[in-house]
Each structure stands twice: as C-alpha cells, then as structure tokens.
Amino acid sequence: MFKKLLIICFLVVSIHSYSQLRTGILVGGGIGLEQNLSVNKNNTEFLKGVQFKDTYLYNVLLGYRFRFENQSHKNLFFDIDPLLKLQTFKSSDFEPGNTNDYTSVTKEAHYLNFQLAVSASANYKIFKELYVGLGIEPTWNIVTDGKPFDIPILGKIGYNFNNKVDISLTYRQGFTNTINDSKYSKGRTSDIYLSIFIPFTVR
Helix, strand or coil, X not given: CHHHHHHXXXXXXXXXXXXXXXXXXXXXXXXXXXXXXEECCCCHHHHCCCEEEEEEEEEEEEEEXXXXXXXXXXXXXXXXXXXXXXXEEEEEEECCCCCXXXXXXXXXXXXXXXXXXXXXXXXXXEECCEEEEEEECCEXXXXXXXXXXXXXXXXXXXXXXXXXXXXXXXXXXXXXXXXXXXXXXXXXXXXXXXXXXXXXXXX
C-alpha cells in the first residue's frame, strides 16, 4: 500500500508541472479473463456438495480524460481518467460432483458489477505516436457481492491519430474479490479492453 501511495504522489507532482491540458470523452469495452478463485468452504451450499462456477464475461466504460502534456518533454505525458464502469458475470451452481456436466446446473444467473474508478497512468511515446503506459486504478465497486474497494494495476499500448482520436488497448489486473464473498474466500479478476479517447479542448 505504501508503494502505491508513493506512485500516486509521484504522478500528482509530475502532472502538476505539466503545462498543456487536453480533455475529452473516453468510451470503451472489453472481455473478462480468467479469475483466481478459492471457494469459501464455510458456504452452506458448498457444505451440501454444490459446486460453483462464476465467469467474468465482458465490461464497458464511459469516462472523461485529462491528458497532461509538456512541449519540452513531448514523449512523456500523463492521463487521469474518472470512469463509470460495468462488469457482467455469469454464475452457475452445479449438483454435487458434476462441474463438467452442464445438464446438472441447478441455478444459473447473470449479474452486474457497477464501478466508479479513477485511472492514473504515465505514458511514453516509443515510436512516433505509438506509446505504452503503466498505472493504477483505484476502484469503488458500487453494486457487488464482493469487496467494495480495489486498486488494480494496468498496462496499455495506444496510438494517437493527429490529436483527434486516440485508441488504446489496456490490460488491468485486480487484487481483491469483487465477485461473491459468500461463495469465494479469495479471488481476483483481470480484463482487457479497447478504449477510444476523443479530445474536445486544449488549454
């Protein structure tokens, strides 16, 4: 946690020294990847022999980007993105000993996880307008059966098309169980998504 706070402080101080601010809308969406889940062995259904399978399907996001640039350091820039996100999951419960037999599903449902997040990243141009970035994304899970807070890390690669449209691909790795505390004692989710940044103003 201390290292994460140092990173945030470094970003804030570095961003403050940058002179040009580019802002605009950010939209995106992607797919969920494999989760690392440990079953809660005290769950009453699990004690009866029922087995669980929760799958992270996809995500969508809507946000606003603040991009901080400096003409004397054109290759390095910073993004701060307040985000509203939605994750979709599929939950299946299976009869005892039949996790691979999909005809034995006793209960199946789709559910949503709404999130408010602030994504902060430092980015560097590696070739013309092609850049890579690293950052963190403090997240509050508004509607979830799991933990309310998480601080995922992220890595991204993107391309800026003449400062009119910016497209990036981001991998995000979470660390807390945002799925279902009653079913899983431990868990984390990761995803990969494509986002489009359309700048409106520069000052």
